[in-house]
Every structure is written in C-alpha cells, then in structure tokens.
Amino acid sequence: MEDTGEGFLNLPAATDGDPTLVWSEVFGDEQPVQIELGIGKGRFILDAAARLPDVNFVGVEWAAKYLRIAHHRAGRRQLANIRFARTDAREFVEFFVPAASVQAYHIYFPDPWPKKRHHKRRLFNEGFLREIERTLETDGQLWLATDFADYFEVMLEVLHTSRVLDEIDAEWLGVRTNYEEKSLALGKPIFRRVLKKSGL
C-alpha cells in the first residue's frame, strides 16, 4: 500500500445521499468485518489483520500523523485485508457503518479526558453504545480496555443500560496495543470487558 490514498476509505460527504458503506464493495469480498476505533499507530490492528487473513479490518483514527504511520506499516506488511478511515470514531459508526454488519469492535485505551469539564468529549456514552449495538451482528463482540479506573466505571454504567450486550469471557491472542505496553510498564491496572450481542 503506497501513500497514494489506496487503503484509505473514501468517505462520502453527508450531503451525498445515503453515506452507508457496503463492505463487499469496500473489500471486494464477503469476509466478516471487525473495526478498531482510535487505532493510534495501529500496532494491534496490524497484528490482528496479519493473524486473521479471513477477516477484514477497518482502523479508524482522527490523528493524521498516527494514521499515516499505521497505513505505511500495513503497506510494508502487504496486508490486503485492512482499510483506514481518518475521521471521528463516533461519526464513523453512526453515519457510515451498516446495521448488523460488524463482527467485532475493538476500543482500546480511548482518551480518558480526565478533567470534569472535558468528560463530554469522551467517546463512550449511551448514544455511542446504541450505535455499537445497532451495527454489531448477532453474536458480534465489543472489546474494551482502559487503564483509567474512573472512565471504566462510566463505561460499566453505560453498559448497564444495554439490553442486548452480555459480558463474556474471552482471551484475545493478538499483540498488546502501544498504550497497553506503556500502562503495563508503569504497573498500572488494566480494566477489560468483552461483550457479546444476543439475538433479539
């Protein structure tokens, strides 16, 4: 993947009619789709895409400098099953992801915005969770990790409002994310949850 735009999702403008993506057109096949929101430099998603060639991955990140690094690395590793979107994660899920089309979401170490006046900037809230629920397939999974206890408490409260997501035990075999490495090196506790969408 050269830095020519190949591998980046060309997201339609809100005024262009229905902006919903069609995964089979995006990837050219019918493989299941997993999405990581806030990929940073992409350590996790690149590893996951390499380990699971029969799954398509979408990495969403709004910081162009990180996304360029992830994109460049995907090219070097010749990963054909990954696409990148430079946009706001919340808007991506709400406007571009089709209903019941996602096998798994990965949200690792989302920005905690620790100051109270900034809490409204946090990604994880009820409106966002409703969009995750809408777009997950039946049996689809939501993977979460944070090292920020206060934010984790909020996540649990928000998850408590769900009528379709149930906590499950699951062991992810992929590599650690960059932030996970940093947190572990600092001896910080890491809070995790994996949830599965039940049939309605």
Ligand SMILES: C[S@@+](CC[C@H](N)C(=O)[O-])C[C@H]1O[C@@H](n2cnc3c(N)ncnc32)[C@H](O)[C@@H]1O
């Ligand atoms: C703390 S870092 C964690 C990165 C990576 N998940 C990891 O665990 O190493 C949070 C990342 O999410 C990105 N981010 C935060 N809010 C976002 C949003 N609303 N939309 C897209 N990316 C976002 C930031 O730019 C940053 O790269």
